[in-house]
Amino acid sequence: MDADEFETFVRDSAPALRRYARAVTADPDQAEELLQQTYVRMATAWHRLLAEGGPLAYAKVTMVRLHVSRLRTIVRRARLAPAAPPSVAADGIGRVDDGQLRRLLAGLSPLQRAVLVMTYLDDLDDDSIAAAIGRRPATVRSLRQRALGTVRAGLPITRVRAEREVAG
Amino acid sequence: MTDIRDALREVWTADAGPPGRDPVPAVRARLRRRRRVRATVAALASCAVVGMAVFMAATARYGEPAPSVAGPPASPVAPELRGLPPSLRPVDATDAVLRMARPEVVPAGTRTAYEGAGPVARLVVVFDFEAPQGLPGTPREVSVPTGAQVLATDEPATSTAYLSAWAPDGRSWFMAVTAAEAEIRSSTLDALIAANLG
Numbered sequence: 122m123d124a125d126e127f128e129t130f131v132r133d134s135a136p137a138l139r140r141y142a143r144a145v146t147a148d149p150d151q152a153e154e155l156l157q158q159t160y161v162r163m164a165t166a167w168h169r170l171l172a173e174g175g176p177l178a179y180a181k182v183t184m185v186r187l188h189v190s191r192l193r194t195i196v197r198r199a200r201l202a203p204a205a206p207p208s209v210a211a212d213g214i215g216r217v218d219d220g221q222l223r224r225l226l227a228g229l230s231p232l233q234r235a236v237l238v239m240t241y242l243d244d245l246d247d248d249s250i251a252a253a254i255g256r257r258p259a260t261v262r263s264l265r266q267r268a269l270g271t272v273r274a275g276l277p278i279t280r281v282r283a284e285r286e287v288a289g
Numbered sequence: 290m291t292d293i294r295d296a297l298r299e300v301w302t303a304d305a306g307p308p309g310r311d312p313v314p315a316v317r318a319r320l321r322r323r324r325r326v327r328a329t330v331a332a333l334a335s336c337a338v339v340g341m342a343v344f345m346a347a348t349a350r351y352g353e354p355a356p357s358v359a360g361p362p363a364s365p366v367a368p369e370l371r372g373l374p375p376s377l378r379p380v381d382a383t384d385a386v387l388r389m390a391r392p393e394v395v396p397a398g399t400r401t402a403y404e405g406a407g408p409v410a411r412l413v414v415v416f417d418f419e420a421p422q423g424l425p426g427t428p429r430e431v432s433v434p435t436g437a438q439v440l441a442t443d444e445p446a447t448s449t450a451y452l453s454a455w456a457p458d459g460r461s462w463f464m465a466v467t468a469a470e471a472e473i474r475s476s477t478l479d480a481l482i483a484a485n486l487g
Contacts, residue, residue: 128313139309144301153309160316161323222300241294242301272293 127167130176131160138180144238145188147227159184181243182253185235189254194231225275233268236261368460370414372484374477376407385413389465390447394425396463408473410448412481415463424451433479437462437486443474450474454486462486 138159142152162183163170170176226234232254239250247258254261385402386392389411398418404411426444439454450471452464464481468474 131313131316132311135309135312139312140302149307153312156309157312157315157319160312161319164316164320219300219303222296226297226300237297238301241297269293272297276293276296 126171127164134177134180137177138184141181141238141242142184144242145184145231145235147223147229147234155184155188158187162187185239185253186255189231189235221275222272225272229268229271232256233264233271236264237268237272240265368416368485370401370481370485372480373403373412374405374407374409374480376405377403377409377412378405380404382413385411389413389467390449391425391444394451395465398461398463408470409466409468409477411465411467412477413463413465416460418453418461418463424453426451429475431479431482433483433487435482435486437482439482439486441478443471445471448474450478452478452482454482456486 135156139152139156142156142159143149146152146155159180163176163180170179173179226237229237235254236250239245239253245253247261250261251258256264380402382400382402385404386395386400389395395413396415396418398415400413400415402411402413424440424442425447426442426449428440428442429450431439431441435454437454437456439452441450441452443450447467448469449465449467452462452466454462454464456462462485464478466474466477466481468477
């Protein structure tokens with residue numbers, strides 16, 4: 122039965138897609154909402170997805186598209202109070218903690234965060250990311266550079282230096 | 290692999306949020322709600338279409354012209370008058386009636402009037418007149434064949450010949466012809482009877 126297959130897919134993919142949704146949204150509540158919306162969207166196209174294969178990849182792209190959609194951005198802005206600026210490491214020394222990095226990621230725009238997730242978690246190239254978020258590859262590169270700049274600015278000096286040395 | 294990429298992956302793969310519930314019941318509920326909304330929208334759309342169709346059918350039905358019925362038309366527009374002496378021209382009916390020697394005998398109704406400098410000085414016609422009344426003057430015989438019931442008189446004192454007629458189509462006519470010669474009056478009136486009530 123198709124319904125049983127779909128529910129099996131939901132149960133099997135939920136842990137991975139929930140982590141992905143939390144990475145994309147940087148907010149557990151928003152991630153749960155996004156996860157359910159993604160499954161509902163998939164349910165309406167389940168026959169086609171089965172025929173084409175790769176429902177997990179489809180789910181990730183759908184999730185990103187839902188999250189960066191203009192309407193959703195407007196609703197999110199209306200619901201949320203003005204976000205506090207990400208806290209910067211006080212002494213700039215030592216290993217960055219997870220909480221600090223999470224706050225930095227939460228301070229990014231949805232598009233910047235989506236580009237980082239698709240770049241570093243999915244290992245997608247710029248063309249694929251551009252197709253997923255409906256922007257040009259050059260825009261994707263620009264978004265990634267700005268996002269990385271924000272994150273680096275908030276990281277301790279030693280960690281940034283190490284990252285620059287590896288990159289340079 | 291850069292250090293920042295490692296840090297990002299570490300953050301994203303670590304399960305930092307509250308433990309997730311089984312999403313199946315919530316997804317089922319959302320799908321049911323979605324189906325209900327779609328069914329409601331479809332029902333509303335169907336109602337709108339049916340309502341529009343009924344409205345259009347009703348509008349078309351009441352928009353058709355009413356079937357013709359026997360009897361005089363409701364419109365006060367005067368029918369075309371035939372057999373008019375060529376020397377006469379249309380004039381204001383009220384003024385023409387007031388210029389008559391006996392304006393009081395002209396009944397109310399749809400009035401038209403003509404005046405000219407020829408042998409016939411004035412012709413006043415009232416269509417569908419109200420309160421038919423007797424005519425001044427002496428009754429005279431109408432020689433022209435007509436399907437209408439007619440009453441014709443002539444009054445030499447005012448140089449006017451009168452006619453009241455009730456046509457088979459339900460309309461009624463009043464005419465007053467003013468001319469100096471009695472023969473002209475009667476011949477003009479006869480011509481009008483033949484042309485319009487024959």
